[in-house]
Amino acid sequence: MSLIRSGVAKFQDQYRMAPVFEAKRRSIQGNSSGGRSAVAGYPSLVNFMEQKPPQLRHELRAGQMAMVAIGGSIGTGLLLGSGAAVQIAGPGVIISYILGALIAFTVTTALGEMSSLHPAAGSFGVYADKYLNRWAGFISRYGYWFSLVIAISGELVASATYMRYWFPHIPATAWIAGFATLLLIINLGAVHTVGSFEYWFAMIKVVAIAAFILIGAGLLLGGRAQAHYTTDGGFLPHGAAGPLLALPFVLFNFLGTEMVAISSGEARSTSDIVRATYISLSVLTFVYLCASAVLVGVVPWNLVGVGQSPFVTVFEVAHVPAISLVMNFVVLTAALSGANAALYVTSRMLYSLAESGYAPARLAQLSAKGSPRNAVLLSASGIVVALIVQYVTPQNAFLYIIGASLVGGMLAWCIALASHMAMRKRLSPEQVAALPMRAPGGAAASKVAFAAIVVIVLCTWWTPQARITIVSAGPYLFLLTVFYLMAKKARSRN
Numbered sequence: 001m002s003l004i005r006s007g008v009a010k011f012q013d014q015y016r017m018a019p020v021f022e023a024k025r026r027s028i029q030g031n032s033s034g035g036r037s038a039v040a041g042y043p044s045l046v047n048f049m050e051q052k053p054p055q056l057r058h059e060l061r062a063g064q065m066a067m068v069a070i071g072g073s074i075g076t077g078l079l080l081g082s083g084a085a086v087q088i089a090g091p092g093v094i095i096s097y098i099l100g101a102l103i104a105f106t107v108t109t110a111l112g113e114m115s116s117l118h119p120a121a122g123s124f125g126v127y128a129d130k131y132l133n134r135w136a137g138f139i140s141r142y143g144y145w146f147s148l149v150i151a152i153s154g155e156l157v158a159s160a161t162y163m164r165y166w167f168p169h170i171p172a173t174a175w176i177a178g179f180a181t182l183l184l185i186i187n188l189g190a191v192h193t194v195g196s197f198e199y200w201f202a203m204i205k206v207v208a209i210a211a212f213i214l215i216g217a218g219l220l221l222g223g224r225a226q227a228h229y230t231t232d233g234g235f236l237p238h239g240a241a242g243p244l245l246a247l248p249f250v251l252f253n254f255l256g257t258e259m260v261a262i263s264s265g266e267a268r269s270t271s272d273i274v275r276a277t278y279i280s281l282s283v284l285t286f287v288y289l290c291a292s293a294v295l296v297g298v299v300p301w302n303l304v305g306v307g308q309s310p311f312v313t314v315f316e317v318a319h320v321p322a323i324s325l326v327m328n329f330v331v332l333t334a335a336l337s338g339a340n341a342a343l344y345v346t347s348r349m350l351y352s353l354a355e356s357g358y359a360p361a362r363l364a365q366l367s368a369k370g371s372p373r374n375a376v377l378l379s380a381s382g383i384v385v386a387l388i389v390q391y392v393t394p395q396n397a398f399l400y401i402i403g404a405s406l407v408g409g410m411l412a413w414c415i416a417l418a419s420h421m422a423m424r425k426r427l428s429p430e431q432v433a434a435l436p437m438r439a440p441g442g443a444a445a446s447k448v449a450f451a452a453i454v455v456i457v458l459c460t461w462w463t464p465q466a467r468i469t470i471v472s473a474g475p476y477l478f479l480l481t482v483f484y485l486m487a488k489k490a491r492s493r494n
Helices: 002-015 018-029 062-073 082-117 124-131 134-163 172-187 191-221 247-254 259-266 270-298 310-317 323-355 373-392 397-426 429-433 442-462 464-493
Strands: none
Touching: 062 191, 062 259, 062 270, 062 323, 082 124, 082 247, 082 259, 082 270, 082 397, 082 442, 082 464, 124 134, 124 323, 124 397, 134 172, 134 323, 134 373, 134 397, 134 464, 172 191, 172 323, 172 373, 191 270, 191 310, 191 323, 247 270, 247 397, 247 442, 247 464, 259 270, 270 310, 323 373, 397 442, 397 464, 442 464
């Protein structure tokens, strides 16, 4: 124990963050309440990333943080986009979800380890600033921001489409404007309001998917539906490469797990961050694995697509009464939940960039309720441009949106993993042992996950539905780098 204490003391002196590190270590070991009072009051440091902005409210509980991540992950990507993955891999999509879950587990626990030590709005961008360089922090945050703004537009358009079922004569633009206003009201309020809204809307999705799993399992086990795991071309109808080529769409479904780390700057305590990390990952892994297994078991894989939610298809096979009404409500709440979580995260990204000097300072201004008002409004304004793009694209625009969004998400994941590897290099074994949360596999697991993500993105070239990902990756990085150099020049001038 004395060796650990001496190692911790050395680490504290080296990085000038003694109260932070010690408070978190005691919290995870159960020797303190894990509250924020000890953490929030540590001295200001040379680099802003080493302290959490004191103005943000620490009001998010573990359950609320977990539901923000779950709500951001379970959206139209699962309820509609999973059909694209099934078309590519067939029943072998189950393997895709297992591999995707392992990658997401590595990314999430790496972020959880860093956020338990450095809770901050902006998360992986802040860690990249600290452990890599300013360029990495800049492109990860801006890339992720652009990615989610595109995704928000898809969720709002989907919501307007669902409302047409009940009110066919009201223009879709009216619903888009109405839902956008609702999301703005929620996100401009206190952060606990955002958390509460997301908690209940995400809960509706989880309950609906649980019902889907139970009904599907009942059909298969009760003999009311023929199992289609090996029919219509076998378990791997497109060969062994099918599950690998379907991974881009699977990873898109797991995007959102990082939202726990992004919201860590507004968590009540370090222990809430740790619990939220494991809650969100466990729920998402269970939901995706079980749902995909039921889906390709009840319905032949070649009848699943993106023209209709695969979940609706299964319920139709089960002849559940009022299926259209129930599922329309579920997918509506799913879309609104995904849009709300994404808007929350994008505003915190801009706040983080403004704090680091790479965005206008007014984006870091907070309202009386502790909300980054200007950052929320700017994040919402980007939706207009994305909506216009979506309306003028072909019918498969949804798949293009997934591909374009995936670039920013995977870029953020890779930079987060690189930051985790760099952080581990700076820590001695004693310092690692005293971390509030430790990622299983450490830096080695992060290296494997990093390489896997790079390979998956490269392989999108051979998947027509996802080719936009690799095609846009180069221009994406180039434009962000140019933007970084411009911002750096303006920052140095000021």
